Amino acid sequence: xxxxxxPTGTRADLIAAGLHLFGxxxxxxxxxxxxxxxxxxxxxxxxxHFGGKEGLRLACGAEVARRIGQVAGPPATELPATRRxxxxxxxxxxxxxxxxxTQGPQAQDTVAFILRELxxxxxxxxxxYDAFFLPKHRxxxxxxxxxxxxxxxxxxxxxxxxxLLGQAVYFRIGQPVICRRMGWTGYSAAETTAIADRLAANLxxxxxxxx
Amino acid sequence: xxxxxxPTGTRADLIAAGLHLFGxxxxxxxxxxxxxxxxxxxxxxxxxHFGGKEGLRLACGAEVARRIGQVAGPPATELPATRRxxxxxxxxxxxxxxxxxTQGPQAQDTVAFILRELxxxxxxxxxxYDAFFLPKHRxxxxxxxxxxxxxxxxxxxxxxxxxLLGQAVYFRIGQPVICRRMGWTGYSAAETTAIADRLAANLxxxxxxxx
DNA sequence: GTCTATAAACAGATAGAC
DNA sequence: GTCTATCTGTTTATAGAC
Numbered sequence: 210x211x212x213x214x215x216p217t218g219t220r221a222d223l224i225a226a227g228l229h230l231f232g233x234x235x236x237x238x239x240x241x242x243x244x245x246x247x248x249x250x251x252x253x254x255x256x257x258h259f260g261g262k263e264g265l266r267l268a269c270g271a272e273v274a275r276r277i278g279q280v281a282g283p284p285a286t287e288l289p290a291t292r293r294x295x296x297x298x299x300x301x302x303x304x305x306x307x308x309x310x311t312q313g314p315q316a317q318d319t320v321a322f323i324l325r326e327l328x329x330x331x332x333x334x335x336x337x338y339d340a341f342f343l344p345k346h347r348x349x350x351x352x353x354x355x356x357x358x359x360x361x362x363x364x365x366x367x368x369x370x371x372x373l374l375g376q377a378v379y380f381r382i383g384q385p386v387i388c389r390r391m392g393w394t395g396y397s398a399a400e401t402t403a404i405a406d407r408l409a410a411n412l413x414x415x416x417x418x419x420x
Numbered sequence: 421x422x423x424x425x426x427p428t429g430t431r432a433d434l435i436a437a438g439l440h441l442f443g444x445x446x447x448x449x450x451x452x453x454x455x456x457x458x459x460x461x462x463x464x465x466x467x468x469h470f471g472g473k474e475g476l477r478l479a480c481g482a483e484v485a486r487r488i489g490q491v492a493g494p495p496a497t498e499l500p501a502t503r504r505x506x507x508x509x510x511x512x513x514x515x516x517x518x519x520x521x522t523q524g525p526q527a528q529d530t531v532a533f534i535l536r537e538l539x540x541x542x543x544x545x546x547x548x549y550d551a552f553f554l555p556k557h558r559x560x561x562x563x564x565x566x567x568x569x570x571x572x573x574x575x576x577x578x579x580x581x582x583x584l585l586g587q588a589v590y591f592r593i594g595q596p597v598i599c600r601r602m603g604w605t606g607y608s609a610a611e612t613t614a615i616a617d618r619l620a621a622n623l624x625x626x627x628x629x630x631x
Numbered sequence: 632g633t634c635t636a637t638a639a640a641c642a643g644a645t646a647g648a649c
Numbered sequence: 650g651t652c653t654a655t656c657t658g659t660t661t662a663t664a665g666a667c
Contacts, residue, residue, distance in 0.1 A: 219632085235540065237449030241661060251634050256662060258632095327596065328539065329446065334596070342597055364602070368618045371598055375590025376583045382593060385538060385545070386553055387582055391575070407579045411626050418625035430650080452643060462652050467644060469650095 216272065220258050222248035225318070227269040232321030236266055236329060263332075270326065270333020273319055274340040280309070281341065284348045288355065295355040296416060300409050302349065303377065307405040310381040311396040320381060346370060357419040373415070376408050427483065431469050433459035436529070438480040443532030447477055447540060474543075481537065481544025484530050485551040491520070492552065495559045499566065506566040507627060511620050513560065514588060518616040521592040522607040531592060557581060568630040584626070587619050 216224055226247035230239040241262055245252045259265040289295045309316050326333045347361075349370045354361030357369070380387060384396070393400055427435055437458035441450040452473050456463045470476040500506045520527055537544045558572075560581045565572030568580070591598060595607070604611055 235446050235448060237446060238540075240659080242659095252661080253634065253663075254632080262661070324539070328535070328593065329449075330596065338597065338600065343601065346601055364614070365618075367602060368614060371591070371594070371601075372587045372618050372622055375588075375594065376586045378594065379586025379590050380582070382539065383582070383586065383589065385541065386549065389549065390554065390557055390582075391578060403575070403579060407576075407583050410629070411583055411622070414625045414629035415622050418621070418628065451641080453641095463643080464645075464652065465650080473643065 215275065216268075219248065219250050219254055220268075222250065223255060223258060223265060224268055224272050225315075227265045228272065228318040228322045231266065231269060232318050232323075232325050235325055236262075236331065267332060267336075269322060270331075270336045273322055273333065274336050276315075276319055277337070277341045281345060284344055288351065292356055292358075295352045296413070299349070299352045299356060299373075299416070300412055302352075303373065303408055303412055304405045306374075306377050307380070307408060308401060310377055311401045311404065312398070324382060346374075349374070353416070356416050359419075369415070369419075373408075373412060376411060380404050426486065427479075430459065430461050430465055431479075433461065434466060434469060434476060435479055435483050436526075438476045439483065439529040439533045442477065442480060443529050443536050446536055447473075447542060477542065478544060478547075480533060481542075481547045484533055484544065485547050487526075487530055488548070488552045492556060495555050499562065503567055503569075506563045507624070510560070510563045510567060510584075510627075511623055513563075514584065514619055514623055515616045517585075517588050518591070518619060519612060521588055522612045522615065523609075535593060557585075560585070564627070567627050570630075580626070580630075584619075584623060587622060591615050 215221065223244060226244045230243055230247065241252050241255050244255060244262075244265070248254075255262060255265055259268050285298075289298055310320055313320070322333075323337055325331065326337070346367070350366050351361045353370050353373075354363070354366050357366065359366050380396075387393075388395060391400075396404075426432065434455060437455045438450075441454055441458065452463050452466055455466060455473075455476070459465075466473060466476055470479050496509075500509055521531055524531070533544075534548055536542065537548065557578070561577050562572045564581050564584075565574070565577045568577065570577050591607075598604075599606060602611075607615075
């Protein structure tokens with residue numbers, strides 16, 4: 210139910226509506242009527258399918274965990290052979306993350322929903338932390354550790370990885386500020402590339418100066 | 421009224437309650453009764469002093485702009501003489517920002533409120549952008565431009581400054597994730613220092629590799 | 632499974648005494 | 650300026666027809 214097939218029909222429509230509206234306006238600010246209207250169904254179906262508004266929120270969290278499991282895949286079977294390989298893999302993952310955060314068709318809703326749950330301390334947060342954040346961060350730490358020569362789970366390495374991730378996440382969270390200051394109307398392909406190039410340059414500079 | 425003396429009495433209590441609760445739970449999720457209770461007054465006083473809940477939100481925004489104006493001060497009169505000076509000033513400002521974001525007695529509420537308004541696209545956002553974000557970012561760009569030898573308002577410079585800021589902001593926004601992964605219970609002095617050292621090291625690595 | 636109609640709780644705003 | 654009591658609209662959840 211967490212890792213299996215995607216939901217269908219009215220359930221899927223309501224979850225899609227939940228991801229979109231909860232992510233955009235927040236949980237409390239979203240009336241059930243708006244959810245039902247966006248999903249082209251009636252308010253009662255929320256209670257029928259999920260037991261209530263709160264149940265829909267949890268179902269959205271489960272769906273996010275499922276989608277992310279699909280995209281991220283297993284945490285890479287073999288470790289890279291050389292420092293150079295580790296650095297390349299780190300850059301590839303960082304670039305993929307920027308693309309996922311700034312572009313992404315349905316990813317936009319997924320990302321917004323997670324960030325909402327994070328800032329609201331919502332119940333879906335634990336789910337996503339265990340299913341995604343923790344394993345992904347460990348994977349990045351293993352690569353960063355190999356690139357710097359330090360232990361993967363050392364405090365410095367974990368903090369270093371967070372500082373790298375933070376740059377990417379900020380461009381999603383601070384989008385309104387950034388776009389206004391940059392004179393952009395949004396993130397199209399050109400802007401995403403500019404951001405990814407900047408962060409890749411930072412990555413190399415930071416890791417090169419490390420040991 | 422925007423730059424003058426701080427509010428007093430019931431007005432101040434309500435604004436403090438607004439900053440705290442709006443920042444923590446969001447605007448829509450905060451009932452007026454909770455605001456009145458925290459401010460140790462009655463619900464009617466919100467309408468009396470601010471015209472309504474929305475008015476209180478704006479007053480909170482104005483108060484944030486006022487506090488920030490106090491802390492940030494004027495944008496530094498003279499530019500640094502050498503590249504080395506520019507780098508030192510950048511590091512000092514970055515460290516001050518980390519302390520402001522992670523420590524800070526009343527700053528915690530102030531920061532949370534701004535981030536809420538940012539993510540909700542609230543009306544207080546424009547106020548804070550003009551009063552703080554834009555001038556501060558310009559100041560940082562001037563320093564970064566001097567440190568890298570590029571024009572202060574070049575796209576690369578503006579993006580570089582955002583990537584530096586993003587690291588700092590993320591440690592505030594992602595606090596729940598970060599603390600769980602690091603095994604921290606919160607940000608005390610030791611953790612703040614560790615973060616600031618990490619970001620200062622990143623700053624030097626990035627700017628050194630720039631030109 | 633889907634829908635309409637309604638119930639019960641709650642929201643923000645306000646009138647009017649003090 | 651402060652407060653209690655109340656008004657009016659909206660919310661979520663549910664009962665019951667189809």
